[in-house]
Amino acid sequence: MEIFVTTVAGATMTLDVENADLIESIKDQINVKIGVPVDSQVLVYNGTVLENGRTLQDYNIQRGATLNLFVQATVTNVRADKVEPTALHLSWTLATGDIPPGYVVFQSTTGQAPWTVLPPVTGTAIDVSGLTPATTYWFAVSARYSGDITVLSAPPPAISVTTAAVETPTTPPPATSTMPPPITSTLPPAASTTTPAAIPVPIVPKTVGQSRHVTAGESLPLTGASAAPPLLTGTLLLAIGMALVAAARRRWTKVSRHHLG
Numbered sequence: 001m002e003i004f005v006t007t008v009a010g011a012t013m014t015l016d017v018e019n020a021d022l023i024e025s026i027k028d029q030i031n032v033k034i035g036v037p038v039d040s041q042v043l044v045y046n047g048t049v050l051e052n053g054r055t056l057q058d059y060n061i062q063r064g065a066t067l068n069l070f071v072q073a074t075v076t077n078v079r080a081d082k083v084e085p086t087a088l089h090l091s092w093t094l095a096t097g098d099i100p101p102g103y104v105v106f107q108s109t110t111g112q113a114p115w116t117v118l119p120p121v122t123g124t125a126i127d128v129s130g131l132t133p134a135t136t137y138w139f140a141v142s143a144r145y146s147g148d149i150t151v152l153s154a155p156p157p158a159i160s161v162t163t164a165a166v167e168t169p170t171t172p173p174p175a176t177s178t179m180p181p182p183i184t185s186t187l188p189p190a191a192s193t194t195t196p197a198a199i200p201v202p203i204v205p206k207t208v209g210q211s212r213h214v215t216a217g218e219s220l221p222l223t224g225a226s227a228a229p230p231l232l233t234g235t236l237l238l239a240i241g242m243a244l245v246a247a248a249r250r251r252w253t254k255v256s257r258h259h260l261g
Contacts, residue, residue, distance in 0.1 A: 001063035003056075005030060005043075007071075023050045024201040030069060040069040073143035075103070080161040085133035091125035092141045102144040111138040111158055120144055134165040176238060 001019070005026075006012045015029050028137040043050040045059055045067050061067075077093040090105065105118040105126055118126065131137065140158040 003061065003064065004066040004071050006066060007034075007069050017063075020055050022052070023054055024052050024054070026050075027085060036069075036071050037086075040072045042072060044068040044070065053104045053199045075141045075143060078139065078141050078159050080159065083161060083164055085164045085166045087127065087129040088131065088163065089125065089127055090139055090141075094124060094143070097171070104142045106140040106142070106158070108138045108158070110136065111160065115140075131163050136162045137151055137158055155244070 001017060003015050003017055004012055005015060013030070013036075015026065017026060017029075023043065024038065027041045028042065029244045030041060031038055045061060045065065048059065050059060072186060073094055075092050075094060078090070079092070080088050080090050081088040085097070092103075101225045102120045103124070104120055105128075107118055107128070118128065128139075136158050138158040200225055206217040
């Protein structure tokens with residue numbers, strides 16, 4: 001019986017098969033017709049991937065059925081650049097196989113499962129964001145064929161990329177002051193304000209009227225006068241004493257004349 005096989009590019013081929021034929025034998029015919037290696041072929045019927053070791057009858061494939069052929073693309077040269085603390089740019093090259101409508105990028109922080117599947121992309125590059133600074137990530141890329149079923153090619157070995165660390169701003173050292181030292185002056189000690197001791201004024205013994213005699217060396221009190229203030233000391237006291245002596249002599253002279261007259 002005849003069945004049909006269509007490719008992603010839109011080409012169609014006719015195959016002469018039997019219900020008991022294995023899936024591998026169908027792939028061998030395709031290899032002979034268009035040269036696609038058996039291991040690179042993915043056959044899909046009504047949304048189901050046909051597995052090696054099974055027959056057309058197992059999938060109820062009848063005369064005139066159409067199979068879809070996908071050639072697993074070989075993705076190579078996966079590389080990362082523009083690596084920042086939280087983002088990077090990932091790109092790759094499609095070396096062989098049909099040109100797929102898109103790619104799927106896998107991401108991991110261990111290089112093992114579980115893998116995080118990033119949103120599909122149609123080009124051969126993607127900007128990855130939301131990463132952690134100074135952290136190692138692994139990335140793998142597969143070709144993605146979409147139809148009634150999505151078929152992914154086997155991804156190449158994952159590459160590892162370490163994001164950049166966040167730079168810590170350096171604090172400049174504090175500015176050194178260039179101001180001159182303060183000027184200090186030494187003042188001479190203040191003059192002493194201690195009041196010197198009073199100097200007694202000796203009085204020559206004389207008889208003053210009917211008053212008592214003044215003993216030599218005795219200070220003459222001032223009748224009716226208040227105590228001398230602290231500043232009446234030294235030379236000033238001596239001058240006052242001499243004035244008192246002179247006044248006493250004048251009074252003595254008047255009294256003597258009165259008695260003699």
